[in-house]
Amino acid sequence: MFDQFALHERLLKAVAELKFVEPTAVQVAAIPPALEGKDLRVTAQTGSGKTAAFVLPMLNRLIGDAQPRVDVRALILLPTRELAQQTLKEVERFSQFTFIKSGLITGGEDFKVQAAMLRKVPDVLIGTPGRLIEHLNAGTLILKDVEILILDEADRMLDMGFAEDVQRLVGECAKRQQTLLFSATSGGASLREMAAQVLREPLHLQLNRVSELNEGTRQQIITADDIAHKEKLVHWLLANETYQKAVVFTNTRAQADRLYGHLVAAGTKVFVLHGEKDQKERKLAIERLKQGGVKVLVATDVAARGLDIEGMDLVINFDMPRSGDEYVHRIGRTGRAGGEGLAISLICHNDWNLMSSIERYLKQRFERRVIKGLKGTYQGPKNLKASGKAAGSKKKKLEKKKGSADKKAKPAAKRPKNSPRPAPSPVVSQDGLAPLKRKKPAAE
Numbered sequence: 001m002f003d004q005f006a007l008h009e010r011l012l013k014a015v016a017e018l019k020f021v022e023p024t025a026v027q028v029a030a031i032p033p034a035l036e037g038k039d040l041r042v043t044a045q046t047g048s049g050k051t052a053a054f055v056l057p058m059l060n061r062l063i064g065d066a067q068p069r070v071d072v073r074a075l076i077l078l079p080t081r082e083l084a085q086q087t088l089k090e091v092e093r094f095s096q097f098t099f100i101k102s103g104l105i106t107g108g109e110d111f112k113v114q115a116a117m118l119r120k121v122p123d124v125l126i127g128t129p130g131r132l133i134e135h136l137n138a139g140t141l142i143l144k145d146v147e148i149l150i151l152d153e154a155d156r157m158l159d160m161g162f163a164e165d166v167q168r169l170v171g172e173c174a175k176r177q178q179t180l181l182f183s184a185t186s187g188g189a190s191l192r193e194m195a196a197q198v199l200r201e202p203l204h205l206q207l208n209r210v211s212e213l214n215e216g217t218r219q220q221i222i223t224a225d226d227i228a229h230k231e232k233l234v235h236w237l238l239a240n241e242t243y244q245k246a247v248v249f250t251n252t253r254a255q256a257d258r259l260y261g262h263l264v265a266a267g268t269k270v271f272v273l274h275g276e277k278d279q280k281e282r283k284l285a286i287e288r289l290k291q292g293g294v295k296v297l298v299a300t301d302v303a304a305r306g307l308d309i310e311g312m313d314l315v316i317n318f319d320m321p322r323s324g325d326e327y328v329h330r331i332g333r334t335g336r337a338g339g340e341g342l343a344i345s346l347i348c349h350n351d352w353n354l355m356s357s358i359e360r361y362l363k364q365r366f367e368r369r370v371i372k373g374l375k376g377t378y379q380g381p382k383n384l385k386a387s388g389k390a391a392g393s394k395k396k397k398l399e400k401k402k403g404s405a406d407k408k409a410k411p412a413a414k415r416p417k418n419s420p421r422p423a424p425s426p427v428v429s430q431d432g433l434a435p436l437k438r439k440k441p442a443a444e
């Protein structure tokens with residue numbers, strides 16, 4: 001129950017109005033220390049209820065300490081416009097019984113209109129770094145009175161190249177009393193560095209527990225020979241699986257566009273989202289998906305970040321994500337709120353080792369699946385190391401380097417018989433696991 005938290009009655013009223021009954025795990029973990037004024041570093045994925053976990057303590061601070069409004073008192077930084085818009089909605093819903101005013105500053109909207117909004121000085125400002133910096137430079141934004149600073153999806157802001165902008169904005173909030181840093185993944189060295197720079201004696205909460213994946217979401221792999229084979233598999237899956245809404249993830253926007261083209265040509269109603277799509281196209285795609293006019297979205301990770309679309313119950317990884325955390329994040333979209341979900345990863349020979357690292361990371365084995373009539377030649381490596389990775393690949397590389405005659409590709413190994421999925425592993429904190437190497441994402 002939310003009344004376990006020392007929240008102002010007006011906030012509890014809003015929570016009740018929104019029909020939130022039980023707080024989610026991240027809310028239970030983060031709200032009490034945040035209310036005490038502690039700095040937090042929280043790893044929690046979209047869909048976990050993380051927004052309320054920072055919005056409620058933030059609003060509580062602003063209500064509890066009502067002051068004549070001079071300048072912005074709370075700043076929420078986010079990587080994408082959609083996420084910023086969704087967060088604004090959440091802030092407005094929770095602050096509906098208070099006098100707290102919020103404003104949104106993102107790219108793709110009219111600068112002058114935004115400057116006029118800033119002149120009225122909202123209590124809470126929600127925005128993406130690039131446009132906020134433009135307002136700082138133009139003198140239309142003052143952040144020196146910010147009391148609470150929130151960085152949401154901080155890992156993604158770094159991935160998108162916002163590190164410098166974020167640092168500058170953080171520097172502007174020099175008098176802040178509290179900083180909350182949320183990320184969907186545990187991130188790499190740059191995130192640790194940023195956390196060390198911006199947080200004071202933070203509490204680190206890891207909510208991205210891998211075991212959360214097990215509930216309600218089946219995870220399968222299908223081996224594929226090449227891209228064309230993967231495309232055929234996607235067509236088949238979208239035509240034959242039962243789902244409300246599906247998202248197909250690719251690692252590059254070129255592949256997203258290519259797949260989109262194929263699907264459209266085959267008469268599938270589909271939208272594509274990637275870093276090059278403009279605001280109008282993104283809004284349209286999200287609306288149509290929400291309304292149900294379109295059931296399928298092809299997206300890159302960056303474009304799909306922050307999307308919270310109900311009924312996303314099928315996720316297809318056209319390409320394997322580059323890290324276990326990213327996998328958790330993609331798959332976390334399915335099977336939400338107790339619903340059933342299905343996650344299918346398409347695995348070519350160059351995806352195999354990544355897939356097996358992710359299996360090890362998650363401490364589970366994905367179901368091996370074959371689609372009748374679409375079985376390819378590649379069925380996984382012939383010999384496996386104890387780790388599950390392909391054996392002998394290094395030797396082959398060495399031989400190639402030495403200029404030895406090209407060996408003929410070995411005939412594909414027999415796929416291991418479908419084996420039942422092992423029982424879900426117990427809750428394992430990511431802290432205890434060897435992190436996967438997080439490669440630099442390809443251009444969005």
Ligand code: AMP
Nearest residue numbers: 020022023024046047048049050051052
């Ligand atoms: P988020 O992870 O913040 O994007 O939240 C995902 C969705 O869950 C949003 O639509 C929230 O409004 C909703 N939500 C968050 N917390 C709760 C809760 N305790 N009970 C019911 N729904 C919630």
